[in-house]
Amino acid sequence: MSVAPPNGRAIGVGLGQLHVAREGELVAYSLGSCVAICLFDPVVRVAGMAHVVLPNAPPHFDGGLPGKFADTAVPALLDALRAWGAVPLRLRCHLAGGAAVLMLASGALPDIGARNVEAARAALARARIAILGEATGGTQGRTVRLDAATGRVRVRSVHGPEVEL
Amino acid sequence: MDVQMSQGVAWPDVLPCLAPAVEQAATSAARVLGEMAGRDIAAGRVALQPVALADLPLVAGDPERPVVAVHLAVQGATAGHILLALSERMAHGLVDMLLGQPEGTTTELDELGRSALAEAGNVAGSFFLTALAERARAVLAPTPPLVLHDMCGAILDALAAQLALLACEEALVIETQFTCDGQVVDAAFFMLPAPALLGVLTGAGAPQEVGHVGRAP
Numbered sequence: 001m002s003v004a005p006p007n008g009r010a011i012g013v014g015l016g017q018l019h020v021a022r023e024g025e026l027v028a029y030s031l032g033s034c035v036a037i038c039l040f041d042p043v044v045r046v047a048g049m050a051h052v053v054l055p056n057a058p059p060h061f062d063g064g065l066p067g068k069f070a071d072t073a074v075p076a077l078l079d080a081l082r083a084w085g086a087v088p089l090r091l092r093c094h095l096a097g098g099a100a101v102l103m104l105a106s107g108a109l110p111d112i113g114a115r116n117v118e119a120a121r122a123a124l125a126r127a128r129i130a131i132l133g134e135a136t137g138g139t140q141g142r143t144v145r146l147d148a149a150t151g152r153v154r155v156r157s158v159h160g161p162e163v164e165l
Numbered sequence: 166m167d168v169q170m171s172q173g174v175a176w177p178d179v180l181p182c183l184a185p186a187v188e189q190a191a192t193s194a195a196r197v198l199g200e201m202a203g204r205d206i207a208a209g210r211v212a213l214q215p216v217a218l219a220d221l222p223l224v225a226g227d228p229e230r231p232v233v234a235v236h237l238a239v240q241g242a243t244a245g246h247i248l249l250a251l252s253e254r255m256a257h258g259l260v261d262m263l264l265g266q267p268e269g270t271t272t273e274l275d276e277l278g279r280s281a282l283a284e285a286g287n288v289a290g291s292f293f294l295t296a297l298a299e300r301a302r303a304v305l306a307p308t309p310p311l312v313l314h315d316m317c318g319a320i321l322d323a324l325a326a327q328l329a330l331l332a333c334e335e336a337l338v339i340e341t342q343f344t345c346d347g348q349v350v351d352a353a354f355f356m357l358p359a360p361a362l363l364g365v366l367t368g369a370g371a372p373q374e375v376g377h378v379g380r381a382p
Binding site for chain 2: 014015016017029030031032033034053054058068099101102103109110112113116140141142143157158159
């Protein structure tokens, strides 16, 4: 199963995946508690996105899907971007997602969204990457689009207008 | 698709064992929904499908499609999730049926409408769980219902993350469609059992009491 590009330019970035591109649009569709980490180097014009599912990799993580965890996604995405000529110090970063979609009054389920956002911020701080804009938290899901050529990041919630970060 | 769960349960063994219980549970849930709505609601196609967690947000089609859903969690070590997902139009129609209003009265979900849907989801989910639990000789109880109005994929994304936290790589998606007065309606009932719950349902795990008891059906 794969995400069908709606206009032929979109590249769906699914749960736990990370992707780097110079053109087209990287899209994380309908994030719930997951977080999209969006990076863009404005000089070499290359963009990368990771679709993070959980905050931290388990102790014996085999490295199979580094985009799945915030703490492994950031270094893996940086490695991928470096391979395309990007320089970490130049990277522009945006975060989106991390909603508490299943917020039960009883607190029966852990708020994975908040933990994901916190872990992504920490991993980016360790890599000395500043976050320029965020659309995180709340209780509604979001679709996030990163234009690989310009670095523009647009976010939309259900029935909400699309906003640029 | 790999037929072996990451937790070591073989799908070819699990699915035939589980299917009759799920069909009976779906019939029970549909019947009680019909009684509440005063309409002839029946369980349609019942599908059991192992899905990689990465694909879970796409399992109900367009992930950006707005839905109204009632979510119930099964708590404890044998965790799982139940979701009654309706298109917005179907949700408004169901509210009218539940409140005895002329069709078309509800155009937006207010507190009363959300409460009616929560009750319907709670009762249907509880009947579904009870029917499964009786077959498995276990006691399974849901959390209180939560009404969600969001992108379908966002709800499933959040459920995928909850299952990933339990080290699941795949989920068994149990999907039931409904018919109302003989017509297939835009509503689906999903159950996503975590591996331990799957073990209980298929007799691989010891019967046990789990979870906090919500409102009784």
